Amino acid sequence: MSGILIKGASIVDGNNTKPYMGDLLIKDGKIAEIAGDLPDADAFVIDAAGLTAAPGFIDGHTHNELDILRDRQRVCALTQGITTEVVGQCGLGAAPSTPENLESMIRLYSGIFGEYSPHCHNWGGFGDFLSRLDGAAVNVASPAAHSALRANAVGFSAKEADSADIAKMCSDMSKAMQEGAVGFSTGLTYYPAGYGNTEELIAICRVVKEHDGIFLVHKRDNLAIPRDSGAGEAARIIRETKVRAHILHYKTGPGNAGNIASLLAPYQSALDSGCDISFEYYPYHAGAGFGIVFLPPWAMEGGYTAVMERLSDRLLRQKLAEDAQKRYDILVNEDGATFTALENTPEYEGKTFDEVCSLRSRRPVEMILDILLENKLAVGFRGNPPQGLDMSPLEDDFFSMLDMPNYTVGSDSISYGRYAHPRAFGSFTKLLRLSREKNYPIEKLVHKITKYSADRYRLAGKGVLSPGMDADICVFDYNTVRDNATFDRPRRMSAGMRYVIVNGLPAVEEGQATGVFAGRALKRA
Numbered sequence: 001m002s003g004i005l006i007k008g009a010s011i012v013d014g015n016n017t018k019p020y021m022g023d024l025l026i027k028d029g030k031i032a033e034i035a036g037d038l039p040d041a042d043a044f045v046i047d048a049a050g051l052t053a054a055p056g057f058i059d060g061h062t063h064n065e066l067d068i069l070r071d072r073q074r075v076c077a078l079t080q081g082i083t084t085e086v087v088g089q090c091g092l093g094a095a096p097s098t099p100e101n102l103e104s105m106i107r108l109y110s111g112i113f114g115e116y117s118p119h120c121h122n123w124g125g126f127g128d129f130l131s132r133l134d135g136a137a138v139n140v141a142s143p144a145a146h147s148a149l150r151a152n153a154v155g156f157s158a159k160e161a162d163s164a165d166i167a168k169m170c171s172d173m174s175k176a177m178q179e180g181a182v183g184f185s186t187g188l189t190y191y192p193a194g195y196g197n198t199e200e201l202i203a204i205c206r207v208v209k210e211h212d213g214i215f216l217v218h219k220r221d222n223l224a225i226p227r228d229s230g231a232g233e234a235a236r237i238i239r240e241t242k243v244r245a246h247i248l249h250y251k252t253g254p255g256n257a258g259n260i261a262s263l264l265a266p267y268q269s270a271l272d273s274g275c276d277i278s279f280e281y282y283p284y285h286a287g288a289g290f291g292i293v294f295l296p297p298w299a300m301e302g303g304y305t306a307v308m309e310r311l312s313d314r315l316l317r318q319k320l321a322e323d324a325q326k327r328y329d330i331l332v333n334e335d336g337a338t339f340t341a342l343e344n345t346p347e348y349e350g351k352t353f354d355e356v357c358s359l360r361s362r363r364p365v366e367m368i369l370d371i372l373l374e375n376k377l378a379v380g381f382r383g384n385p386p387q388g389l390d391m392s393p394l395e396d397d398f399f400s401m402l403d404m405p406n407y408t409v410g411s412d413s414i415s416y417g418r419y420a421h422p423r424a425f426g427s428f429t430k431l432l433r434l435s436r437e438k439n440y441p442i443e444k445l446v447h448k449i450t451k452y453s454a455d456r457y458r459l460a461g462k463g464v465l466s467p468g469m470d471a472d473i474c475v476f477d478y479n480t481v482r483d484n485a486t487f488d489r490p491r492r493m494s495a496g497m498r499y500v501i502v503n504g505l506p507a508v509e510e511g512q513a514t515g516v517f518a519g520r521a522l523k524r525a
Helices: 065-070 099-108 126-132 146-154 163-178 198-210 229-241 260-272 304-312 317-331 353-360 364-374 392-403 423-437 442-448 451-457
Strands: 004-011 020-027 030-035 044-047 052-055 057-059 082-086 139-141 183-187 214-218 244-247 277-281 288-290 337-342 379-383 407-409 473-476 497-502 505-509
Touching: 004 473, 052 442, 057 423, 057 451, 082 497, 099 146, 099 304, 126 163, 146 163, 146 183, 146 198, 163 198, 183 198, 198 214, 198 229, 214 229, 229 244, 229 260, 260 277, 260 392, 277 392, 304 364, 317 364, 337 353, 353 364, 364 379, 392 407, 392 423, 392 442, 407 423, 407 442, 407 451, 423 442, 442 451
Parallel strands: 004 044, 004 052, 057 082, 082 139, 183 214, 214 244, 244 277, 277 407
Antiparallel strands: 004 020, 020 030, 052 473, 288 379, 337 379, 473 497, 497 505
16 A cells, blocks of 8 residues: 545645545655545545545643553544644643652642653653653644743742742753743642742743743633732733743633633733734633642642641641632632542542542541542542533633634643543534534634644644645544533543544544554654
């Protein structure tokens, strides 16, 4: 066989142009030709009559780096048509990291990364880390993570970075960019990144700007009062540095459905002045996270061992509980939350916080502190879906956002955990289903999750069906493609994705993963 020929497909090429009928010939990992009625020329033929062919989808926001190292098949992504994942978001990535910091970093974030496993992550710098992600079933790209940069320079201390510390972070950031990082991610709700101040971020972003990277923002205000303060900080950094920026998981909710302008308001002056800012959302209301987010900043100082000592100290428990209660009141709404992953108490996975409180006769915050200690911080959770809420206004907002020139989609996927959030298994196929149900033009949706995302992350060769581009292609039945993952059964795979080709090789055939691992670690173009 001399290649793969996709015959008779409705082609949605990623350029936001109307679908057209044609054949695609793939040779040597590239798209060789697109035309009508191409001869098979000894190629493996995929009969795509009645099917749609599109560029492989790019999921620009995931937390799956260790999951990719443990399970390189990535069925949950492939069955959504995803051929590229960007990991290391929200400042939580584990690179670039020193060997001294790496274990503590991963243990702190084990609620999303999973259990500590030394053979998975004995890398040094960013380039070494990125190379480990080569050879999965999907392509993988990553920014450098703020928490890792700060730990290298300041340790896990809450102290303000001095000029030498900032110089070290900037030097490490420059080296990571040279080694292929797509940009710089921060998560200012989490630690040690959250100990950094605005001046520290400005200095790092100036380096990112020099390398044409992108500043990826999980803003500080999730737990701050006033709640919009973090957006103002991010806007200031963008205005002062002129760095390209992307605001993570930024969407309407039940309280402001239909009012997308309110989201943009803190950034409007920066946009009006010509700053290059984009935004993303995932198509669900309830979110997900990891248990240490309930701990106050002072309890996180010093890294994993220090956190565990504080949780074990009975004299500190009352102070911990009082401060954690303030965070709990912001993070958990009236719909409650459910444990998704627990390393040492798996009997509580899939149970709500209220159910575990009842079983253990403990108040919520006391229960959470106990569970964190017992599970050595490896605690994942998600919000519960709202009951009795009409979701149609929020779903309409999904497509109103896509109609804007600077909005795209990132799943915020955490695929670790038996009861993981369904967004890890259905975000992109959910949007395909909703676009069909709401008669939203498929070319608009496909453009935003292919070419637009490839351009934002500077992923050369990706995002468009055109001769000479990498052959990352998904072929699906638009009439039936759908998400199957629910909050009750979150790990159900999507349906309707018939073929997925990654770098010219079939990762999915007739809806089934092939075991072919043709994905590459992608460096910023």
